[in-house]
Amino acid sequence: MNTNPDAIVIGAGIVGASTALSLTNAGMKVLVIDRGNIASGTTSAGEGNILVSDKAPGPELDLALRSRDAWFEIQEDIGGGFELEAKGGLVVARSEDGLRALRTLTSAQRIAGIDAQDISVTELRVLEPHLSHSITDGAFYPQDAQCQPMLAAAHILRAVRARGGEFVSGANVTAINSRSGSVTGVVTSKGTFNSPIIVNATGTWAGQIAQLAGSSLPIAPRRGFILVSAPTRKIIFHKVYDAEYVANVSSGDADLQSSAVVEGTLSGTILIGASRERVGFQDGIDFEILRILARQAIALFPILADIQLLRAYRGFRPYAPDHLPVIGEDPVFKGFWHNAGHEGAGIGLAPASAQLIVDGILGRTSFMDATPFSPARFAKAAAS
């Protein structure tokens, strides 16, 4: 085992794995560590969304556009095996207000470079024959894609290892060492590892990791549930969601935000989301929320009423107060880079976030200005 790698990535979820791949492809010897195994956190609790549709113009959308294409570049680079599918996303509006907001959004998105198509009711029925007849308006986003996130993280890490990197599972970080304002290494339950570059890719737990170094990150959990159906014949052909979803994502409300998100997967199951609440790391399943999710999904696709629910799972999305991810060097400790807080968009944003990190570390100009994502913004906000 290499105890003096060029870089240490803490976190073997999708963000950590992508970061490790970018660093490895840039010629560095990378060590990835995780207190669990591959995809032990939020990566295994999502749907594998790679979306441009749910973002309003702004830095996150720019990140998403680049990242979406980067996903297909990763597949070119390391091979497939993680169900990457450019299936397209369909956003439907169920009210006059919803439709107005959607049309406003799609116009703005088109200006920002997204292929957002306003579609007619006829096109709607062709795209999704089982959609409720009460829905007459929507927008189609051919760029939306999906993958199987656990397999994606696993395949990416496999490539990292094949190219000289290493992965240690079951390594719980207990201390992050520094000297004269630069990080020097980590102490873990599996040993001490030294490196001048440490990337914090621990998602919902990134604040706890930051604290170990003596820094801070205001990342908090936003709980979500997903329903999984029994494997069925194909009845839903794209990712389909209610236009209200976009408002939910950016809502600062702590109360339950929920709106219908429905899609099929290559394995035949149908995934149903999405709920968001700020209840800390609360354990257990809330059946009232599951009932709301089922109701919302049936409102979009009445045929779902007869489909069997097989299981439900719960995850904690990592979010920062301004709903933007945190990508950049820690303001206090040199060499300590954060790549976390992607809320419900971690899978989609991972490759481009990794690119920003490696460009930052190597001092290269990147595909976009990473300032909006800088961890320094919190200190500024606190100071003002």
Place this chain on the structure above:
Amino acid sequence: MITFTFNGVELTAREGQSVAAALIAHNERISRLTRISGKPRGIFCGIGVCFDCLIIIDGKPNQRSCITEVKEGMVVVAQDGA
């Protein structure tokens, strides 16, 4: 004696018998073909735990034939895939 159909053929069953038992009594042992490889399956655990004996009953797929009682006029069809 009650009657039901299996794959369009009329069969008889005792009152209270499960669909799986009635089919076995008529030497019908395949309730479905699997979703991925198209392999035949019939009953395995016999008590509703393994979900191998899935069959389409009155238009509803994924019914466990070993714990579903035959009813007069029931339409039972072997399930192909999911």
Place this chain on the structure above:
Amino acid sequence: MEHRHQVIVIGGGPAGLNAAKYAANAGCEVALLDSAPRLGGQYWRHTGIESDDQSRHHNFDQGSLLMDAVIANPRITIYPNTTIWSASVINGEVVLRCQDGAFITSRLILATGAYDRSLPFPGWDIPGVMTAGAAQSLLKGQGVIAGKRIVVAGSGPFLLPVASGITSHGGKVVGVIEAAGRFAWLPEILTLLQNPAKISEGLGYILTLRKAKVEMGFKQAVVAAHAGSDGLLESITVANIDAEFHTTSTYSIKCDVAAIGWGFTPDTSVAGALGLKEEVAVDGSVVVAVDENQRASSAHSELHIFAAGEITGIGGSGLSLAEGAIAGLAAAGSRSNLRELKKLRRKAKRFALTLQRVYSIPEGWQRWLTPETIICRCEEVNYGAIQDVSEKFGADDARSAKLMTRCGMGMCQGRICSRNVADLLNSPDSDRIKGVYRPIITPITLGELARDGLL
């Protein structure tokens, strides 16, 4: 519809029946829930046609008396055909959701029993290969003989009543294949002699099989099954094995049914959904942890939740009856009779553990697998795919295997495969327990979930 009861018992087998009876006799108002149309659980499974049932069960009289007593008891309401799909604690009460509504109580007794433990082997997914319990249930519960040429195999005392039952009703058993040695029970003879009723029961089965000239093989196991051109079971390969399940010579038997039982796995789905403390028993199964009064332990100390029967540890009907009685009394807050019952329980537990030692199953079955052997029947994941996860991704834990192969994510949600996967991967206890956590206990339609009801 909301059903509130003072005490709710889940499971109408020996443990649940006795729990209901004792709780009711101690003054409680009791609801007894079971997913089947008739009481009896697996042990006293019957068709409801008296002439059939009498002839099929060794001690159906005892079962029949108990079931009649429970049915006649004015304090017990029976809810058959009731399947619980979720169990949670809301505002200090246990809420059990079922198809038509919910059951609510603050005093719960879980007696959800067990099901056959199946070990994978090449060809075990061919129609005609089934569990010993499936053949038993077809005979006792349905009056149907499973096939024309039946092999009963595996290990344990359960094989005898299965084979004997089929034979007594005119079925043809072409072999009983027991993995343990013919005299494996000899070292435990003293404990066995303390249970004369059990000995005479066993001898009765053996005599029946002798009379029918049924061949019995010892230190043997079915290591492969083969299909005919119609895709149905045509023959099996039986191997001679040692105590570690190494195989030596083999021979083949033509059969259309191979009913195979390797002991039992407790059905702890409801217990797990409630967050009750679970542990791993000596035989590797996940069981509900209980104190000497059958009280389970959870984060909700204000609730009174008890567990009895196979879910606290596989132990047979005698132990289940004793545990059920104790749980019923404890749920009622009664102290009477407990000493006698606890004595009975101790004796039954000793007997059960003895049998477990005699018929213990080593890990050697894993050597019978090929990369093509199906491990997860629902999602058709084979052994090679699971090995791949370790080899390709360096992840050898059960969770990774599940998430990356879909093993355990199909309709049965790991009921059949999760114990085997845990064995194959040498999973720690905590992973075994996580592997049986199912908050959605049984599939329900999204329409049912969406319906208005309690909430």
